[in-house]
Amino acid sequence: MSFNELKLIPPILKSIEESGYRTPSPIQNKVIPLILAGKDVMAAAQTGTGKTAGFTLPLLQLLADGKKAESNQVSALILTPTRELAAQVNESVRVYSSHLPLTHFAVFGGVKINPQLIRLRKGVDILVATPGRLLDLMQNNAVRFDNLKFLVLDEADRMLDMGFLPDIKRILNKLPKERQNLLFSATFSEEIKALCNKLLNNPISVAVSPANTTAKSVKQWVHPVDKKGKSALLSYLIGHNRWQQVLIFTRTKRGANKVGYDLQKSGVNADVIHGNKSQGARTRVLAEFKAGKIQALVATDIAARGLDIEQLPQVVNLDLPNVAEDYVHRIGRTGRAGAVGQAISLVSADEVDSLQSIENLIGEKLKRIVVDGFEPTNAVPETHLKAVQKKKKPHKKKIAKAKIKELESKNNKKPSPQKRKNNIAKRKPKPKSKQPNQAVVQKPKA
Structure with a gap:
């Protein structure tokens, strides 16, 4: 069309x-x-x-x-x-x-x-x-x-x-x-x-797609790493892979400032955007990043919505978000309009619960790749996707409920006095019948 x-x-x-x-x-x-x-x-x-x-x-x-x-x-x-x-x-x-x-x-x-x-x-x-x-x-x-x-x-x-x-x-x-x-x-x-x-x-x-799903054009994976080694691994990935435009998400404003400073020290042309920046500064930084003048932009979740950059190749989650749904929006900055993108998450052992929540949300277990030289001292525990329970067909449930109600209504009816006596009589064990005119022989005492 x-x-x-x-x-x-x-x-x-x-x-x-x-x-x-x-x-x-x-x-x-x-x-x-x-x-x-x-x-x-x-x-x-x-x-x-x-x-x-x-x-x-x-x-x-x-x-x-x-x-x-x-x-x-x-x-x-x-x-x-x-x-x-x-x-x-x-x-x-x-x-x-x-x-x-x-x-x-x-x-x-x-x-x-x-x-x-x-x-x-x-x-x-x-x-x-x-x-x-x-x-x-x-x-x-x-x-x-x-x-x-x-x-x-x-x-x-x-x-x-x-x-x-x-x-x-x-x-x-x-x-x-x-x-x-x-x-x-x-x-x-x-x-x-x-x-x-x-x-x-x-x-x-x-x-047009299941709720809380990620675009198929975005390739996603996880690099397990110790928390203290995240900044160094990020600098290595940018240099080793020669990334020219990468958007990096942190959980806090303070964390964003520190990462931006560390990247600049390592020779990466980086800048930071978050809520404490003036609107003028935020507008300027975004314009320069879109124009390719800034190599790495470090942001809090303020940039997870509304940041539209054509052909943005990489998004990195330096910290996993507090809310699993925000992961979908973060990595949605790449792979837009059917373009191919990469979403990389640097995950430490203390973030395993967040990782589990994200995987359950998107219905996919993310591949783990350990980078040589950055092997974590504290391994990230294994995660398991939540099993999806099969739902019974509605009409069967309705039939079952109707039968239960019918039985309950029958059981709740009080029986008549005569019927109650008959029911009690039925529940009593029947004594063994004796043969007519048969004498009862008593056993002699020892």
């Missing part, structure tokens, strides 16, 4: 062609017609499969012929968990709307709020926002949603993980009830499903 067959208008098709895309991804094939038909959608797909274009393209088309946003008003709101993802989504809107008379803007924290207040006075057709900064703007009466037609929650599970649920509820209370709702995510937890039930109106669920 081509983009032409999805019934997109010529200005959007022209922008897609200029971007170099020829055929829609599976998730785009499924969700674009549904969104154009006005349906509420909850969609799950692996990271890097084109979810952003999946909701951006139809939104642009639905807004193209509509009334332009008035002062302080917004026609479509897209909520994202991180600043980086907000900037990326806004950039996608810019690219795909290049031949349409639509306005767009991204608002997030870490930068001065006054320029955002001024810009919103003019009204925005598509506003991309992080929940915290959007609430700040709402409190300043900078933005209103009287004419809002569309709401998109992008990476909704991450927003819940980051504690944004109360903020999201406050925002939802200010939105009109009549609107089209779209929820996109790479993973779906029970909490997300509960949110969908409250937010969406008869939603159509779309998934």
Whole structure:
């Protein structure tokens, strides 16, 4: 199928062609017609499969012929968990709307709020926002949603993980009830499903791959190593394999700073990104890394979502994440749009529980490769995939339950007094019958 067959208008098709895309991804094939038909959608797909274009393209088309946003008003709101993802989504809107008379803007924290207040006075057709900064703007009466037609929650599970649920509820209370709702995510937890039930109106669920799976184009393996030897092994891998662009994940900001310092000492052109960096610094570092000016970028999970780099060849987990689902998002930075990628995890013995959780989540046991010269003193214990229990067919369960209930109802009925006597009589052992007119012979006493 081509983009032409999805019934997109010529200005959007022209922008897609200029971007170099020829055929829609599976998730785009499924969700674009549904969104154009006005349906509420909850969609799950692996990271890097084109979810952003999946909701951006139809939104642009639905807004193209509509009334332009008035002062302080917004026609479509897209909520994202991180600043980086907000900037990326806004950039996608810019690219795909290049031949349409639509306005767009991204608002997030870490930068001065006054320029955002001024810009919103003019009204925005598509506003991309992080929940915290959007609430700040709402409190300043900078933005209103009287004419809002569309709401998109992008990476909704991450927003819940980051504690944004109360903020999201406050925002939802200010939105009109009549609107089209779209929820996109790479993973779906029970909490997300509960949110969908409250937010969406008869939603159509779309998934192009099993939940919490990793892309087949990403080759994954583990290097067992002692914790104190991780930085040295990382430097060796970068030099020995001549990696020119590698994204490295650590669990903490302090750890990221230390790894970045160690890499620079070993001669690797490295930089660091995490929540303590200013937004300006984060934007600059990401731009330089995308442009290939930085060889190694060390990041906390702030970069696990929203970092879109074409042909990123390697991702390294220096520390395994606290939450197994974050592993899926981390390694989803490579192997995007069907490209081949590598995901390497340096695992010490104290991380075996995290490794076990990740393997159970993705349903795959990761290959272990010990690097010569970096053999761990404390071996990483073996892991075992959780056995999947076979479920019985529903109709058999129903039949069994019905029989149990029937038996219970029968047993609960109190028998009549006569029947009770008969039952007691039946339970008593019957005495042996004596022959008629037969004398009883007593044995003589010894």
